Amino acid sequence: MNRFIRNRTFPFISPGLAVEVEGLSKTFDGRTVLDSIGIAVPRGCLTVLIGPSGCGKTTLLRCLNGLDVFDCGRVTIAGITVERPQLSGKRWEQTIRAVRRKVGIVFQSFNLFPHLTVLDNLTLAPRTVKGESREQAETRAMELLKLVGLADKVGAYPDFLSGGQQQRVAIARALAMEPEVILYDEPTSAIDEERVDEVLDVMEALDARDMTQVVVTHEIAFAREVAEHVVFLDEGAVVEEGPPEQVLTDPLHPRTRKFLRRFLATLHNPPPTTAP
Amino acid sequence: MNRFIRNRTFPFISPGLAVEVEGLSKTFDGRTVLDSIGIAVPRGCLTVLIGPSGCGKTTLLRCLNGLDVFDCGRVTIAGITVERPQLSGKRWEQTIRAVRRKVGIVFQSFNLFPHLTVLDNLTLAPRTVKGESREQAETRAMELLKLVGLADKVGAYPDFLSGGQQQRVAIARALAMEPEVILYDEPTSAIDEERVDEVLDVMEALDARDMTQVVVTHEIAFAREVAEHVVFLDEGAVVEEGPPEQVLTDPLHPRTRKFLRRFLATLHNPPPTTAP
Amino acid sequence: MSRLVGGAVIALLVLTVARSAGADALERVRQTGVLRWGSDAEGGAPYVFPDPADPTRIIGYELELMEHVARELGVRAEMVQNSWDGLIPGLGRHDYELAVNGIEITADRAAVVAFSEPYYAATEQLAVRRDETALRCLGDLGGRKVGTLKATAAERILRERGDLEVVTYDSQLSPYEDMALGRIDAVLMDFPIALYYGQLNPKVRLTDCEVGEVLYGMAFRQEDEALRREVNAALDRLQRAGVLRQIYEEWGLWNDATANLLGEPQRVLRHASKYEAYLRSMKQELPLAEMVARYGSYLPILGRGALMTIAISGLAMLLAVLLGLVLALMRMYGPWWLRWCAVVYIEAIRGTPLLIQLYLIFYGLPNLGIRLSPFFAALIGLGCNYAVYEAENYRAGIQSVAAAQAEAALSLGMSPRQAFLHVILPQAFRVVIPPVTNDFIALFKDSSLVSVITLVELTKAYGMLAATYYDYIGIGLMAAALYFLMGYPFSFLARRVEKRLAKAKR
Amino acid sequence: MSRLVGGAVIALLVLTVARSAGADALERVRQTGVLRWGSDAEGGAPYVFPDPADPTRIIGYELELMEHVARELGVRAEMVQNSWDGLIPGLGRHDYELAVNGIEITADRAAVVAFSEPYYAATEQLAVRRDETALRCLGDLGGRKVGTLKATAAERILRERGDLEVVTYDSQLSPYEDMALGRIDAVLMDFPIALYYGQLNPKVRLTDCEVGEVLYGMAFRQEDEALRREVNAALDRLQRAGVLRQIYEEWGLWNDATANLLGEPQRVLRHASKYEAYLRSMKQELPLAEMVARYGSYLPILGRGALMTIAISGLAMLLAVLLGLVLALMRMYGPWWLRWCAVVYIEAIRGTPLLIQLYLIFYGLPNLGIRLSPFFAALIGLGCNYAVYEAENYRAGIQSVAAAQAEAALSLGMSPRQAFLHVILPQAFRVVIPPVTNDFIALFKDSSLVSVITLVELTKAYGMLAATYYDYIGIGLMAAALYFLMGYPFSFLARRVEKRLAKAKR
């Protein structure tokens, strides 16, 4: 029951890949965290990354927009190719900056700007980076805030928002830059059942507009709903990938099975229910 | 399939209440956030708080251990009664301090001590507050870290941990003080399917030891598994409470129904599955 | 260390004065049509001083004298204020062409500068208490205490006679007051001072005992032969035209010594109109109302001084803030060599005292051909010095902002510059307010040092007024109040801003 | 402002000296068995100075003299070092019972202190260049330049004769060097100085022209009649026993003036052993090796000075850090009145210059019966001053730590104190390192001010040595190096610590 199937503009005939990762490796002081990862995300497709805690999901996202610098491998994202170690120094900086203008990210820990109101959090980047006028930026900001159900918090400071409210502001802030690709790290970690719908609506809308989205999540149910493509990472390596109905409901790889054990269990003997 | 039913020492015959909240109200600069809340949590019982984002869950927890000062009402927790506005100033401080020694909390945003290693994060409080010896504190710390599967991160600094790792450290830190009551704010927000088991195991173990636990979560599936008692908050007021199988599977109150809509849906027409 | 070095530096600088060459002064005066002469209005009456009747006006017999001299040369006279000790070094900076302020012609001064013909001769005048009718002259003072100014001819004269106790003072007023209070028995001072400061005190009697004699001369750079000759000629003409005599008479300064000097009859022709005006405006016991009014009349001068202090402190702080920011950035994000430069600059500046830096900039740089106006010298001296402290403060503040903030900004496509400007800096700002406030207030304090380089800021203005009205306490309090009024709003403002910014914090 | 106030304060303090009462000094000396006398080893040879042969030893004819005097009184002599200008104020502080350092008996000094009978008479000795065989005495110097020390009898004498140019100096050495270089033509100085500083210079010839005469006396507090009488008696006995004569002869100081003063034959009996020893150790042109060795021999003294600087700066910083912390806490968490106190203290201290604060503590407090040892006075002065700046720095650092951290700590049951100690402070620490480093280095610099209150720290030690060997550059560089060696490790350490703490940051 993937709400996206309905309006899926079949990704595999859509013009080429939005994100292509080849042999990407990353070590933190000696410890290998990502081990020659290879991923291909078609344009306009919503891909979900799942995997055990500490397997490298966040690091992978951070590598995609250059917050972490991977050691070697090639990443092509939003039409720009970053190849390491060839690319480095000034040239790397410039390239990565171009990438960041087209790739948005929603952090697991939100990282809102505490000294700015919600509204300014959303308008700062469009105005400084894109040189938009205040009006322009603010109107879009307001739309986005409505979209995530926070129209009433425009003037509030992040410190005074609840967890879920902060997370939604973070999502809106990323969208405000109208990126081609957007990376979410646990976008629903603080968002409740009800609100999740709103987030889903947002993703759906973006998907309809052919935006490429990469979502890291640990909520399989959620994954199952949004994913058009699922990648399962473990210990920094891709273990299995494919369409959700396959990877999530009957995975081939034993490691994946083990990881999904509980979810599959609920799936195959649903809880007792009293009729509605 | 609530794993706790099995070993549930029936809470309602267990000796009295561990947490009792009466007419608790809290306003933030004029806006009422909690509106004469009344809750009773039997000793040794695991209670789950659910409710839409911004409904006051976190604030309620913060009121229970005095991080936020509620305006009026009475809270009896771990045998200590805090009545506002009667209690205030120095006396309030002393009382609340006694409360805090018996009540642990796991923050939605972890709030680990960035200048201390994981191990020191766990041992600081026991050593300073309880005056435990280094050995004593460290042995327990190691046990707890094993429990949450982070034995290998003892020496790491929080900044270098993944989201899930940080969250598990936060849980361990709270447990290190061996509280009578423990409050979790979204304890699984960053923890994946697999690890959730470990967290469940922890809660189970504690429950077995008759520890009183209050869990704020937005993951209904999770709630359903752990809850012995469920409270549904909306707009700062208790809408409905009762045993999970009742509140979560066929709630009486329309607002609850609406909130649980999606969950109930999944529940009543489970996703298509291919046989294992 | 510092102080010794300081001494060395200053000595050196003063020595260089004589050497430092310059275009012919006379030429310059002719071209510019202005004769700039240095003097210190803190020196007091009757030389050059704020008019007691209207302290915003500077008057004095030497002022009139110089105006006539200038007219003789066919140019306009322009007085340049400088601290008395700085008058001769100031010549070396070519801030003015000559220094005129009751400067005694002495051998050791003549070693460094060239003097005009003496334009006035003063005897040393003995003053005693009214009641001491017995005391006529030094001879009657055996074993008594006699006061005078430090390092003057009078002091030397008194010391020669071993038979009396000499007590020396820094200000013209105090000796007369101490005498009135009976602490000392007599005061020996240059005639003009005795007349203008002694006479005023009802308890004081000027005896007609005159001893010794000093000659006042105008000090020129030794190389400025031509100009000196011209001025001497002018003085000569003025004397023959009787102008000198008129001036001295109107100021009540005509005395035998000067008469002999100028070779004129001793008897006085005119009555001392200006001296009497001075006495009137000083003598009168003021009713409270007018007393207040008088204090009011100080405000313009003190105010102007305060403005100078504010202007310098403010601009210097601005410079410090900006330069400090640059230094901090160099030190934090620059390549190794920039970082290295920053560290060296920081260590060097914070290792040497401000006063030395000021002297070097003001008296030292001219030898390298860099002649900064006093204002800029002060500005740069204070600014560059404080920049160092700001730099370190900022570094602290910036480092206190979580790295995640920068990441968030960058990942929105901002350039490092934008991220710094819009995200890091505003958050660091809050952290650095207290230390920066520290420094700004310290700067207000230190800015009083700039009076050594000819600027009249609040402290100097206070000194000038106090010397005119002998009112160190009253005017002192006013000055203190002004300092407070300058500094406090700032710390107040700082507190307010802190509060405002705190609004964003839970 | 500050500077004027400063003048006032110091004047006031010096005046109070005479008044400040005290137990009978003689009694105290008898009880303690110690006769403390004040002197300045920077004054130079032959009075009291570091032995050129072994600069760690202080020697001088006045030192020997005082040892004999003490023996006569049946007690032990103990020299107390103080800056020359501070010698007389120091009496008022009862730091020592008398001051002995070639102090001329003059009327104005006699106004504040009581002098012993003169113990030595010096004539003013004229020195000229060897080649100037024509110059015999002042008479031959018409119009020439003659150098001497500022504010001495010699200067007065020279000024009396209008016929020559007087050039005054601050150090005993420079006039002779300037003469050797031809900048001046003759030098007139007290005989001992001429002998010890003039004689050394091969280009200099001491004429046998002696003019004027000054008497050296020991300065006592005016109330210490008894002690003074005793000392006079002792001097008398020593003179009759021929001890004075012996001392003066050994030091080569025996002269007619003193002979007459003591009423003894003028011819010299002994040969000037000590003077010659002095000449030997000064004259010899050293080969490099020994030159190095000599510089090495300065190290102990400079080293001791440096240790003092370190001790004071270190302890003062400690005080500042702790007191600052208290102030910061008062200001941030205290009830309104505590907060208010803190703010007032902060505003007051950072509003007034350190020097004044030192003078007040050292010379002012005794009038209130609080007599701090120089070391403690310095410590408290510096510490309390810098505490203010630390306080504001800490406030900044503490506020930069997120509130959530405190919450986390409290919710673990920690007391506010514990939370602050174990969670807030360590994180604030990292932020405040740079500004605190700023201050510690500034403090090293400012600590040289404490030499005004009798402490011999590095700067003072440098001054003493430089005055003995006339080597301002070489020794100056050594001192500078030492300052660097003191300051740099600290900023280095600071950088290291910063790095270490940064490890915890992503």
Ligand SMILES: Nc1ncnc2c1ncn2[C@@H]1O[C@H](COP(=O)(O)OP(=O)(O)OP(=O)(O)O)[C@@H](O)[C@H]1O
């Ligand atoms: N310090 C504060 N000042 C003002 N308003 C606050 C403050 N903290 C929370 N609020 C507001 O109070 C309401 C309840 O906040 P709370 O954090 O308790 O919600 P919550 O139930 O935890 O939501 P979530 O599930 O998203 O965490 C929110 O609307 C929030 O904006």
Ligand SMILES: Nc1ncnc2c1ncn2[C@@H]1O[C@H](COP(=O)(O)OP(=O)(O)OP(=O)(O)O)[C@@H](O)[C@H]1O
């Ligand atoms: N800056 C760093 N330095 C060193 N090790 C790091 C750093 N960041 C992450 N790691 C380690 O790299 C591994 C992967 O971290 P990452 O945050 O990518 O995991 P994750 O998949 O996001 O886990 P979670 O789902 O819990 O967020 C973890 O073991 C973590 O401890």
Ligand SMILES: [Mg+2]
């Ligand atoms: Mg992660």
Ligand SMILES: [Mg+2]
């Ligand atoms: Mg919450």
